[in-house]
Each structure stands twice: as structure tokens, then as C-alpha cells.
Amino acid sequence: MMLPGKTAKRYTVVYECVLIALSACVLWYTFVTGSSFTYVMGAFPAPWGNEIRGGVLEGLIALTFMIVMLCSVLAGWRFIQTDIDESKQNLYFTLLNLLTAALMAITWTNDIFTGYVFLEILTLTSCGILIVREIGRTTLAAVRYMILNLLGSGLFLLGVVLLYDITGHLLMMNMQSAISRIALERENMTVLTLSVGIMTTGLAIKSGLFPFHFWMPDTYGWATPTSASVLSALVSKAYIFLLIKIYFRVIGMNVLSQMPIGKILCVLGMCGIVFGSVSAMHADNLNRMVAFSSAAQIGYIYMGIGIGGTAGYTAAIFHILSHAVTKSLLFLSTPRLAEVSDKSLLFRKLQGSALRDREAGAFFMIGAFSMIGIPVFSGFSSKLLFAGAAAASGSDVKLILVMLVLALSSLLNAMYFIRTLIRIYTVPEKGYAVSSGRVHHHPEYMTSSVILVAANLFLGLFSWMAVDLIQKGLSMFG
Amino acid sequence: MISTLLNNSEEVVAIILFGIGFTMLLFHRNLIRKLIGMNIMDTGTFLFLASMGYITGRKAPIVVNGVQEMKAYINPVPAGLVLTGIVVSVSVTAVMLSLTIRLYKRYHTLNLDDIYAMSKHDMEDR
Numbered sequence: 247m248m249l250p251g252k253t254a255k256r257y258t259v260v261y262e263c264v265l266i267a268l269s270a271c272v273l274w275y276t277f278v279t280g281s282s283f284t285y286v287m288g289a290f291p292a293p294w295g296n297e298i299r300g301g302v303l304e305g306l307i308a309l310t311f312m313i314v315m316l317c318s319v320l321a322g323w324r325f326i327q328t329d330i331d332e333s334k335q336n337l338y339f340t341l342l343n344l345l346t347a348a349l350m351a352i353t354w355t356n357d358i359f360t361g362y363v364f365l366e367i368l369t370l371t372s373c374g375i376l377i378v379r380e381i382g383r384t385t386l387a388a389v390r391y392m393i394l395n396l397l398g399s400g401l402f403l404l405g406v407v408l409l410y411d412i413t414g415h416l417l418m419m420n421m422q423s424a425i426s427r428i429a430l431e432r433e434n435m436t437v438l439t440l441s442v443g444i445m446t447t448g449l450a451i452k453s454g455l456f457p458f459h460f461w462m463p464d465t466y467g468w469a470t471p472t473s474a475s476v477l478s479a480l481v482s483k484a485y486i487f488l489l490i491k492i493y494f495r496v497i498g499m500n501v502l503s504q505m506p507i508g509k510i511l512c513v514l515g516m517c518g519i520v521f522g523s524v525s526a527m528h529a530d531n532l533n534r535m536v537a538f539s540s541a542a543q544i545g546y547i548y549m550g551i552g553i554g555g556t557a558g559y560t561a562a563i564f565h566i567l568s569h570a571v572t573k574s575l576l577f578l579s580t581p582r583l584a585e586v587s588d589k590s591l592l593f594r595k596l597q598g599s600a601l602r603d604r605e606a607g608a609f610f611m612i613g614a615f616s617m618i619g620i621p622v623f624s625g626f627s628s629k630l631l632f633a634g635a636a637a638a639s640g641s642d643v644k645l646i647l648v649m650l651v652l653a654l655s656s657l658l659n660a661m662y663f664i665r666t667l668i669r670i671y672t673v674p675e676k677g678y679a680v681s682s683g684r685v686h687h688h689p690e691y692m693t694s695s696v697i698l699v700a701a702n703l704f705l706g707l708f709s710w711m712a713v714d715l716i717q718k719g720l721s722m723f724g
Numbered sequence: 725m726i727s728t729l730l731n732n733s734e735e736v737v738a739i740i741l742f743g744i745g746f747t748m749l750l751f752h753r754n755l756i757r758k759l760i761g762m763n764i765m766d767t768g769t770f771l772f773l774a775s776m777g778y779i780t781g782r783k784a785p786i787v788v789n790g791v792q793e794m795k796a797y798i799n800p801v802p803a804g805l806v807l808t809g810i811v812v813s814v815s816v817t818a819v820m821l822s823l824t825i826r827l828y829k830r831y832h833t834l835n836l837d838d839i840y841a842m843s844k845h846d847m848e849d850r
Contacts, residue, residue, distance in 0.1 A: 359805060366812045370819055377823065382830050386843050389823050389836070393758060396816060397749055400765045403809065404742060407769055411776045416801070 251335025255323055258339045262316040262346070269312055273305030277715070282722045284356065293420055297356040303563070303719025306712075307487055308353050310567045313701060314479050314574045315346060317694035321578040322472030324688060329379045329470040338378050345371040345476065352484050358406055358496060359416045361488055365402065369395045369452070372481045375473040376465060387464035394461055398452035398485075405445030409496070412437050418495040422724075429501045439505050442497055446489065446507055453485040455511075455548050456518030459541035463529065466537035467591075471581045474533070475574040478540045483566045486547055490559065493551075494724045503554070512552025512644070516651045518545025523658035532583070532591045535662060536576050539617060542655060543569045549651070550632060553644060557635035560716045564631050564705070567712065568616070568624035571701040576613040578695065582606030583670060585686070593669055600670040605687070607670060609695045614663040616702055619656050624705035629656065631713070734775035741768030755824045755834045759817060766813040770806045777802025 249257070276282055282301030289295070319342065330338055348368040355361050369392070377388045410416060412434045413424035428434050451458045466474045493502055502508070522542030529535040543565070550562030580591060586602040587595045600607025616623035629652055636648035705712055729736050741764055748761025777799060785797035824834070831839045 359808070363808060363812065366816065370816065373819060373823075377826075382827075382843050385823060385826050385830065386839055389755065389820075389827060392816075392820055392823065393749060396762050396820075397746065399816075400742070400746065400749075400762070400769065403766075404769050404772070407773045407776075407805075410773075410802075410805070 249336045251327070251330075251332060251339070254336040254339035255319065255326075258319055258343060259316065261343065262312055262319065265346070265350070266309060266312045266316065269305055269308035272300050273302060273309055273715075276300060276302045276305055276722070277718065280718075280722075292417060293415065295417075296360060297417060298354040299356040300354055301719055301722045302715055303723050304353050306715050306719060307563075307566070308350060310570055310701070311349055311353070311480050311483075312346075313697065314570050315342075315349075315476060317698050318472045318475040318479070318574055318578065320690040321688075321694040322470065322475065323690060324686065325471045325581050331380070334378060338375065341371050341374040341378070342472075342476070345375065345481070349480060349484050352488050356418050356495075357416050358409070358418060358421065358492070361491075362399075362403055362406055365452075365485070365488065366399055368481060368484060369399060372473075372477055375476065376469050378473070379468070379470045381468065383464065383468045387461070387468055390461050391465045394458060395452050398448040398450075401444050401448030401451070403448075405441045405443075405448060408437055408441035408444070412441075418491070421496045422498050425496065425501055426498055429504070438501070442502070442505060442507060445492060446511070449485045449489045450511075450514070450548070453482040453489075454541060454544050456514050456521055456541065456545060459518060459522060459538075459544065462541050463525075463534040463537040466540065466577065467531060467533040471578055474537075475577040478537065478577060479570040479574040482540075482544060483547075483570060486544075486551075486562075486566060490551065490563070491723070494559075494720070498724065508552045508554045510552070511548045512647075515545040515547070515549030515552055516647065518542060518548065519651055519655045520545075520658075523655050523662070527658060527662045530593060532580050532593065532596060532666065533577070534591075535666065536573070536580060539659070539662075540569075540573060542659075543573070543617075546628070546632065546655075549648065550635060553632075553635045553639050553648065555635065555639055556717060556720060557631070557638040559720055560713055561628065561631035561635045563716050563720075564709070564712060565628040568628045568702075568705050571698050571705065572613050572616040572623075572625060575609055575695060575698040575702070576617070578691070578698075579606045579610040579613065582691070583610065593666070596666075596670050597674040598670065598672055600667075601673065605692065605695075609699065610670070611667055612699055612702065614667055616706070618660045618663050622703065622706050624702045624709070627706050627709035631709075735772055738768045738772035738775065741765070741771065744768075753836050755827070755836060758836075759820050759824070762820070763813065763817060766809065770809055773802050773806050773809070777806075 282299055284297050284299045287296045287298065326335060326338060345368060348364045348371060351364040352361060373388050373392050376391065377384055409421065412428060413421045415421045415424055428438055454462050466478050469477065519542045522538050522545055526535045526538035529538055547562045547565050550558050550565060582603050583596055583599040583606050584591045587599045616625040619625040619629045632648060633652060636645045745761045745765025745768055749758050749765060752758050752761060779798050782796060782798045785800050827839060828834060831842050833839060
């Protein structure tokens, strides 16, 4: 028996609330006990069986991911009803739940091949939630998205296979002890570097690091709002989280520092920040602009990974959280603005849209302020953390470059977001009045946006708490 | 150098196949050829894994005639990984083929550049 879409949505919401509660429990438990726990799956112990492992960091990431997911489902529900055929709405929620499962598996797993399998499931389901909106553009966007993702998965699989060949293990902890032996004996070092490089490239392609960011505007720009929010805020972050997990738990920081990968990621991240912002300035469509800004934010995260050290990784993970709550708020507000502007996201039609829909305008403004990095909001704290990480790295070149990039990108961000804000808050000229659609007030949109704004303010005002949690998590992560 | 390559001919072939598949997937404009490239790429990885996991003269780890020595058998994990990988690859191919059919029905071509040019006129004003 097929459930109607509305019932499926209710089940999904309940299921996500349960996941939020469980993730919060894990976070609390590991925080109080001060150590991570490992759960052996099946009857076989360490070198053979499969494990999941949880700590403060995994709990924090899972909690944030699930809150954002819940908010996306609630706020996007009305658009799901219009964008997706009624007979397929329940299947949309099936895909979304499968995607949630893959996200959770990637967050908790302690086995690199399980990571690969759920990576593919994540790719397939994210393609699925993209194409449910049946217009030509989404199909094309999905094909391009899939092709790049398949390149990424292929590279990642090859990297895993190479690592398995030199270590003989698939469980992350056993791999790490084998790898530290390899690094000590300087034997197979080339293969090790090669495989880490290949895996990093694969995951960088999948998460959209410069120069692989060009699929973003089409993918995020045409999907139904829930999908756009989930894809940009969660899916690309899950790939980065897996990469960080591999660096800490499989390769180990000592071995990783002998490889030039950090520097390359740092430079590519900076290029991503600049190019993403410049492309965002040239976009003529609001969603495309927000999507290009996502490319820049991914650049920030990789820059943090590239800076390295505890401070660098803390900044990167903090930015994962900060961007997840901010970007979902933006992607859930833009369709409301479009709704009162002839269902168009083109800037010229959006003129004055925030005056027609005050709620959406206000939430878009909060998101934009956070993106620019105005104090009180989370974007400001993460920029501060990046600057601090660069200062702590002890390299003058890095410090100068990071400062320059941060200044430039804040300037560019401010230019295109404030330009947009001015446009949506300006009364349209006479003779160019847009037939304003009726404003639909929706308690679900209100609730979820308020939750996201609260999370944003929490990360901005109490950033020390989040930083404390992340650092505690990182210390028990390796 | 050459002798090392010859001794590991299977791995060398596997990496060459991976390279061929990767370039096809990245650069070909025809969607079906891209998909074939993807399959070649995955096959390369599987060949690599299978040949690394096999040791000449040993058997699959199923105890027969009471032989329990570890040296008599090979590690079954690589084969298991190959099987999992094949399943993943098949499902990905299926999804991609269905997407290709959908695109072909709409645009009547398989060339990605042409489709992209046509889609620009689709709902231009949004």
C-alpha cells in the first residue's frame, strides 16, 4: 500500500525528530564520559567485522545535519506539493529517508569501504531528489552532477583499493597502525601519497572544490527548495566530513604533514573563494547567485583543512556547521520571494519582493548578513576562526594570503548580497509593477526558519561553546 | 623498471583501463559513450583489486579434505569487495541510463553540448 505524500511527510518528520534526539543523546553521553565509543556490528571482532564509532564531533555533526534536514522538509513541504506530481510525493520522502540513512552512515562508520558504499548511495539519492522536479533543466543538471560524482567515486574507490592493498585492512584504526608502520619504514610511501591524493581529489570533485564547482548553480538553482537546501547544506558537507575523518583516523596527522596535500587544498580553496564570489556577482538569477556563493563557502572549508593544525580543522568544521544553517535558510527563503514575483528568480523581477513578503525578506536578510560576516551571526565567528587558524599556523605567507582572501571575499560577499538586499527592498518603478502573487503565511516555514536563525545566532554568539565541543571532538577523533 | 611492469602486467592493464575510462567519462560528449567509459573505469578498479587479491597456486578459502593451513588459501575479502563494487556499478549505470532516456525523449539527441544549448531556451525566463 502506498502512503499519501502527506502521511509520508509526517512519518519523515517523526523519524527525523527521533534522530535529532538520539544524536543529542550521543553528543551528551560522549561529552560527559569524555571518550568515544565503538560498537561492533555482527559477531566478528576488530580486524574482520564492521564497526561504528561515535564521539562528540560525530554527534555534533549528526545533530546539526538532522536539524537542518527537518527544517528543510518542513519549510519546503509547500513547494514539494507544487513541484512534484502527487503520486510521486511519497517516493520523494523515501529518497529523502534513504539519503538521511546514507548521511548518518557516513558520519558514524568506522570502516572505509562502508564509507564508499554509502557515498554511492548518497550520490544516487541526491540525484533522485534532484530529478523529481520534472523539467528539462533538472534532468540535465542531474546528468552533469552524476557524471562528476561518478568521476569522484571512481577515484575514491581506486584510492581505497590502493590503501587496502598496502595496509591489508578496511577498519580505520587498523589501517592507521599499518600506515604509521609504512611511514616509519619509508616503504610504499609513493603508493600511500598517491592513494591519499586520489581519494582527496575524488572527494574534492564530489563536494565541489574549485575547479570542479561549475555544476553547482544548475544543480542547486533548479531543484525543489528542500532538495536545494539538503544538497548544498548537507550532502557536500558529508563528503568533506568523510575526508576529514580519513585524514584523522586513517592517515594520521603526523603522516599527512609529510605530504604536500594541505598546501594544494589551501590554494585551491582560496581560488574557489575568489572565483565563486566573482561568479556570484555576475549571476542574473537569485538562486544561481546563492549557489555560486556555496562554491565560495566550500572553498573556505578546504582552506581551513589546508591550513591544518587543530585550529585549521576547528575552523573548517565550524564553517561546515555555520554554512549548513545559513545556506539552508537562504535556499528556503528564495522560493518565497520568487512566489510574489511572477514565480521568477531573475533579479529584475525580484525588485521589491521583500516588501511584498516581509517574512521571507527578513529571513533572507539574516542569512545574507551571516554570509557577509556581520558580527552576532555565525559567518562572522567562522571568519574569525579562519584568521586565528592562519595566525596559529606559524607561516607568514599563509597568514598574509588568508587575510587577503578573507578581506577580498568579505568585500565581494558584501557587494553582491547587499546589492540583492537593496533590490528586494526597493519599491519597483512605475510601469514595471510585477503582478504580486498572494503571500502564503505558513506556520511551518516560520517555525523552521526561526529554528535555523536560532542555530545561526547560537553559533555566532556562543561560538566558544561550539569551538569547545569541536576541539573536544577532534581530540577523541583520531 | 620494464621487468617490474611485466611482472605486474594485470595491474598495469587495470590502471590503463582506469585511465581510458576516466578520460572517456570526462571528455566524451556522447552520453552513452560516457556511460561505457564509466563502466570501463570501474572494471579497471575491479581488475586491479582482483589481481592484487589473488596469489598464484592458492585456492578459495573453503576448507576441503581437512586442509586448514593459512598458506593454502587466499584472502576472500578482495573478492567480496569486487562483488560489492559490481553491484554499486550496476545500479549507478541503471540510474544513468534512465536519465539518458529521459533526456533523449526530451531533446532527441545524446550530445551533451547540444542538449545544454537547447536547455538554455527552455524556461529561459525564470
